[in-house]
Amino acid sequence: MQANVGAVDATVPQQEARARRDARHDRLFSWLLKGCALLVLACLLGAAGATLWGGRHAFGTFGWHFLVSDAWDPGSDTYGALVPVYGTLMTSFIALVIAVPISFGIALYLSEVAPPWLRTPVASAIELLAGIPSIIYGMWGLFIFAPFFADHIKPWLTNYLGNKPDDGKLSWVAQHTFLGKLFGSDYPFGASILTAGIVLAVMIIPFISSVMREVFQTVPSRLKESAYALGSSTWEVSWDIVLPYTRSAVIGGIFLGLGRALGETMAVTFVLGNAMQLSASILDPGASIASTIANQFSEAAGLQKSSLMALAFLLFVVTFIVLLIARWMLRQLAHKEGR
Amino acid sequence: MLISTKSMTRIGTAAVFATASLFAMAAQATDITGAGSSFVYPVLSKWSAGYAEKTGNKLNYQSVGSGAGVAQIKEGTIDFGATDAPVKAEDLAQFGLGQFPVVVGGIVPVVNIPGVEAGQVKLDGATLADIFLGKITMWNDPRIASQNAGVNLPAKKITVVHRSDGSGTSFNFTNYLSKVSPDWAAKVKFGTAVEWPTGVGGKGNEGVSQYVKQIVGSIGYVEYAYAVKNKISWVDLKNAAGQVVAPSAEAFAAAAATADWASAKDFNVIMTNASGAQAWPITATTWVVMYKKPKNAEHTKVAFEFFKWALENGQKDAASLDYVALPDTLVKKIEAYWASEYKH
Numbered sequence: 001m002q003a004n005v006g007a008v009d010a011t012v013p014q015q016e017a018r019a020r021r022d023a024r025h026d027r028l029f030s031w032l033l034k035g036c037a038l039l040v041l042a043c044l045l046g047a048a049g050a051t052l053w054g055g056r057h058a059f060g061t062f063g064w065h066f067l068v069s070d071a072w073d074p075g076s077d078t079y080g081a082l083v084p085v086y087g088t089l090m091t092s093f094i095a096l097v098i099a100v101p102i103s104f105g106i107a108l109y110l111s112e113v114a115p116p117w118l119r120t121p122v123a124s125a126i127e128l129l130a131g132i133p134s135i136i137y138g139m140w141g142l143f144i145f146a147p148f149f150a151d152h153i154k155p156w157l158t159n160y161l162g163n164k165p166d167d168g169k170l171s172w173v174a175q176h177t178f179l180g181k182l183f184g185s186d187y188p189f190g191a192s193i194l195t196a197g198i199v200l201a202v203m204i205i206p207f208i209s210s211v212m213r214e215v216f217q218t219v220p221s222r223l224k225e226s227a228y229a230l231g232s233s234t235w236e237v238s239w240d241i242v243l244p245y246t247r248s249a250v251i252g253g254i255f256l257g258l259g260r261a262l263g264e265t266m267a268v269t270f271v272l273g274n275a276m277q278l279s280a281s282i283l284d285p286g287a288s289i290a291s292t293i294a295n296q297f298s299e300a301a302g303l304q305k306s307s308l309m310a311l312a313f314l315l316f317v318v319t320f321i322v323l324l325i326a327r328w329m330l331r332q333l334a335h336k337e338g339r
Numbered sequence: 340m341l342i343s344t345k346s347m348t349r350i351g352t353a354a355v356f357a358t359a360s361l362f363a364m365a366a367q368a369t370d371i372t373g374a375g376s377s378f379v380y381p382v383l384s385k386w387s388a389g390y391a392e393k394t395g396n397k398l399n400y401q402s403v404g405s406g407a408g409v410a411q412i413k414e415g416t417i418d419f420g421a422t423d424a425p426v427k428a429e430d431l432a433q434f435g436l437g438q439f440p441v442v443v444g445g446i447v448p449v450v451n452i453p454g455v456e457a458g459q460v461k462l463d464g465a466t467l468a469d470i471f472l473g474k475i476t477m478w479n480d481p482r483i484a485s486q487n488a489g490v491n492l493p494a495k496k497i498t499v500v501h502r503s504d505g506s507g508t509s510f511n512f513t514n515y516l517s518k519v520s521p522d523w524a525a526k527v528k529f530g531t532a533v534e535w536p537t538g539v540g541g542k543g544n545e546g547v548s549q550y551v552k553q554i555v556g557s558i559g560y561v562e563y564a565y566a567v568k569n570k571i572s573w574v575d576l577k578n579a580a581g582q583v584v585a586p587s588a589e590a591f592a593a594a595a596a597t598a599d600w601a602s603a604k605d606f607n608v609i610m611t612n613a614s615g616a617q618a619w620p621i622t623a624t625t626w627v628v629m630y631k632k633p634k635n636a637e638h639t640k641v642a643f644e645f646f647k648w649a650l651e652n653g654q655k656d657a658a659s660l661d662y663v664a665l666p667d668t669l670v671k672k673i674e675a676y677w678a679s680e681y682k683h
Contacts, residue, residue, distance in 0.1 A: 074505075075528030142546075147553050187498060189554040191539055274503030274540030285539045291503075295542060298404030299505025299531040 048316050055310025057303060066310060072276040072292075074300075079307035081314055083276050087193060087286035088318065091268060092261040094197025094282065099205045100254055106205070107212030108238050123213060130206035138270035141199040146190030146271055149198075154190065154283060157183045162283070185283035191273035194282040199271050200264060204257035211253030215246040248330050255326040262319055265290040289315045369641045374401040375408020375421035378507045378562070379625040382442055383421070385656045386649045393648075396641050405507055405531065412436065412628050418638045420628040423507020424531065425607045437631050437680045439606050439673045440624040441646060442653075443663040445563040445591040446512050447573040447621070451551050452478060454491060456572055458585050461486050463577040464519025464612070464620065470558060471499055471516060472523060473537035478556060486577075493556075500550045500559030503540025505531040511623035512560045515611035519620075560621075563591075564661035578620040579612045586619050591663040594622035600672060624665075631681055643677065650674075 052059075058066060058079060069080025106126065110119050159165045161173050163180035174180030185192070219242050227237045243250065273285020274295060289311050297308055373383070380402035387398035403411075405422035412420030413434050426438055448467060450460060462470075466482050469475045475482060478492045502509045513529035527533050539554075541547040544565040551559040551571055558574075563586050566573050575585050584590050597615030598608050612620050627646060633639030650673065654664035665673070 071534065073534035074530050074532045075534060142549060150553065186496070187539065188496065188556065189498060189539060189550065191550070269503070269542055270546070274542070275538065276534060295504040295540070296532050299406040301406050301410070304532070 048313065051309050051313040051316065053309075055306055055308075055313050057306035058310040061303065062307075066307075067314075070276075070278040072287075074296075074304050077303050079304065079310075081289075081307075081311055083278050084287045084289045084292045084311060085314060085318065086278065087196075087272065087288040088262060088290070088315070090193050090282065090286070091196045091200055091272065091288060092258055094194060095200035095204055095261045096254065096258055098198060098201035099208055099257060102201075103205050103209035103212055103253075103257075106209040107216055108242070110209075110213050111216035112234060112238060112242070123210070126206045126210055126213075130210065134203065134264060134267045137199055137203050138267035141195065141267060141271035142191075145199060146195055148190070149192075149195050150188065150190030154185070154188075154192075157283060158185055162281070181280045182282055184281050187284060189273070189285075191271050191285050192283045193272065193286045196268050196272040196286075196288070197282070199267055200261045203264065203267060204261050207260060208253050208257040211256060212246075212250055215249040215253070216242055219245045247333055251326060251330060251333075255323065258322060259319060262322065263290055263315065265294050269294050289318075369637060370397045370399055371418045371638050371642045371645065372399045372401075373408075373419040373421060373627075373642075374403050374411050374417050375628075376405045376423045376507055376625045377402040378423050378444065378623070379421050379442055381564075381660050382653075382657050382662045385660060386653050387645070389653075389656060390645055390648055394644075396645065398645060404505065405510075406505070409628060412630075415630070415634050418629070418635065418642050421625050422628060423623065423625055424510050425605070425609065425626050426628055428604060428607065431605055431628075435631050436628050437605060437676070438626040438628045439646075439676055440595075440665060440669070441627050441649065442657055443591050443595045443610075443622060443624050443665060444661070445586050445619050445622050445663075446508055446560055447563050447566050447586045448558060448560050448576070449548065449551050449566050449571040449573050450558045451555055451571070452495070453493065453555060457566075458573065458575050459487075459490050460492075460572075461575045461577065461583050464515065467574075467576070468516040468520030468523045470497055471501070471536070471538075472520075472526070473499070495556040498554050498557040499535070499538030500547050500554065500557050501535045501538050501540055502532075502547060503542050506543075507531065507623065507625070508544065508560065508562060509533065511609065511611055512621060514609050515621045518612040562661075567661055576620050578616075578618050579614050580616045580618070582616050584617060584619055588658060588661070588663045590617055590619035591622045592666055594618035594620070595624065595663065595669060596666045598622075600669060606673075606676070629681070643681070647674070 062069065062079065066079065066081055067085075068082055069078070070082040071078045071080045072083060073079070110123055114122065155166070159167070160171050161179050162183035162185060163170060163174045164184040164186060165171070165174070170180070174184070223241050223245065224237050227241050232240070268288050269291040272288060272291055274287055274291060275285040276287050276292075277284070279286065293308050293311060296304065300308055380400065383398065383400050387400065391397045400421075405424060408417075408420035409422050409426055411417045413430075413436075421441070422438075426436065430436070431438065448462070452460070460483075462483065463486065466475065466486065469482070476497055477494060478497055479494045484492060510529065510531045513523075513527065513533050516527070517524040517529045527536065539550060541550040541559070544561045547559045548561050548565050548569045548571055551557045551561075552569065561569075561571070563573075565571075566586075573586055575583050577583050593615040594610055594613035597613045597618050598610035599614075600606060600608055606626065610622050610624060613622060629639065629642065650665060650670045657664045
């Protein structure tokens with residue numbers, strides 16, 4: 001009896017000690033985790049702050065004019081961000097317009113339609129595509145795709161849609177719609193905003209489609225089977241059951257792809273044409289923020305270097321705004337669904 | 340047991356000696372570091388390989404761009420910088436730096452016109468400038484045709500191809516255009532990067548030559564070696580003396596010899612549009628920038644020995660890469676400059 005009581009007495013302090021130790025460990029662990037999270041935040045703020053600090057000279061000299069000026073003239077030291085910002089947004093927009101429907105098709109095929117033995121190999125092939133370094137896409141774009149585009153796609157677009165066709169006869173489309181300006185070009189070469197957009201699309205399709213495929217697989221089969229049992233077609237099941245169920249994750253995947261498109265450097269530098277001119281046509285060469293920095297940073301000094309830093313800061317801002325829009329869209333969707 | 344201990348000791352001693360002698364060898368060789376222009380990178384690599392074979396001293400050169408090279412030598416983190424644009428006299432004085440040219444190379448306009456071969460098209464500077472200004476837009480323009488009697492120039496649009504990255508090649512090319520065209524000098528000016536009035540930008544010499552090969556009716560400019568290697572047709576130019584010359588090692592050397600070195604302090608001469616009868620008008624050089632009072636005396640001494648060796652013995656290596664070694668008269672001037680300006 002005595003011994004028994006003693007044993008209980010011994011275990012109580014032991015348990016308390018263990019509880020204290022656990023609490024200490026938990027605290028340490030939570031600090032560690034907090035540290036990791038704060039480190040990311042510090043990196044982000046540090047990078048944004050450093051580019052802003054590096055670009056202060058440019059912002060100070062040009063003020064708001066920096067954002068709306070299309071001049072980029074190292075000869076007279078005048079710089080404006082309009083051409084690269086427009087190029088970045090336009091190429092990414094084209095990439096999304098092409099990549100989203102195709103990725104949707106790939107993901108639906110793999111999760112709903114394809115025979116099971118085909119799913120895994122095709123899915124791994126797509127993931128492999130996502131791992132190809134961007135410089136390889138750039139070289140493919142420069143050596144193979146741009147010449148092909150110049151020989152086969154661009155002449156068709158300029159002749160049938162553009163306002164500057166080779167034979168001088170304006171098509172109906174060019175006369176009556178805005179497409180005429182969009183597809184008019186004096187240049188006979190393949191490097192253009194549209195080319196860069198297409199190459200970017202090829203690059204981001206693997207990202208978007210693999211995210212979509214993953215989330216499509218999470219749709220409970222009883223939902224789909226119920227719809228099928230009610231006589232829905234595969235399209236109706238995809239559009240009315242699968243997509244609404246996974247909507248927010250799908251949008252997340254799209255913005256992941258968009259993030260990559262906005263910051264892509266090497267591939268774009270190769271196929272964008274690197275001309276600091278603002279043109280309404282997507283068949284004319286342009287410049288993006290990342291390509292301008294990659295092109296000019298090594299030889300830049302003084303105000304030019306500062307302007308490149310300011311451009312880098314603008315890329316931060318653009319990406320941030322895009323993410324904000326994504327958040328806002330998700331919230332709107334949630335409202336609409338009454339959640 | 341005893342024997343084995345003894346032999347072990349012997350092996351140990353041998354190992355210690357071997358290691359010691361290795362260290363001794365490493366200490367004898369001095370590695371010098373430089374950074375800057377990518378224009379000289381190929382020839383510097385070739386020279387440093389030859390020099391290392393001879394002396395064991397290695398050269399570590401980072402081809403990071405002229406601007407970065409000058410910035411690094413100002414900070415004193417390297418033994419020498421190399422730049423395609425001469426450093427201004429004020430900057431040299433402020434940082435106690437000196438500079439001298441090391442090698443000469445040519446920049447050639449290249450074209451892609453069906454049926455036209457290298458050297459068939461001839462242009463003068465003003466016409467070239469107007470093409471790059473976007474004022475002359477067709478290959479059968481009377482101003483081009485009048486200089487090219489007998490050449491069948493098609494009614495094809497001209498597409499200008501320029502460098503998209505900042506580069507010494509652009510610096511010298513635009514410098515030439517500014518010298519021959521008041522319009523270019525007023526509107527575009529010259530520099531490692533400028534606001535090109537027209538055309539498409541390729542990254543690096545390889546980007547420009549790739550675009551020129553792809554685009555029918557295009558005109559660009561690359562280092563001579565790239566045009567030769569990629570078999571792109573170049574254009575003959577009319578030089579300051581009014582002679583039409585073809586790009587060649589002799590023409591580049593003629594430009595280097597007739598540039599106005601005598602009146603320039605610290606070799607601050609951009610040798611485009613040189614006056615010689617045989618001079619190629621877009622000839623360029625790269626300057627090496629070093630401290631007059633060295634921060635690291637030993638490294639600087641080795642660097643000078645390297646450049647002395649390269650200027651006196653590097654002609655063959657330079658020629659094999661389509662660069663041109665400096666003419667003897669200029670080498671003499673540089674050695675005199677070393678003796679008077681540098682203390683080491």
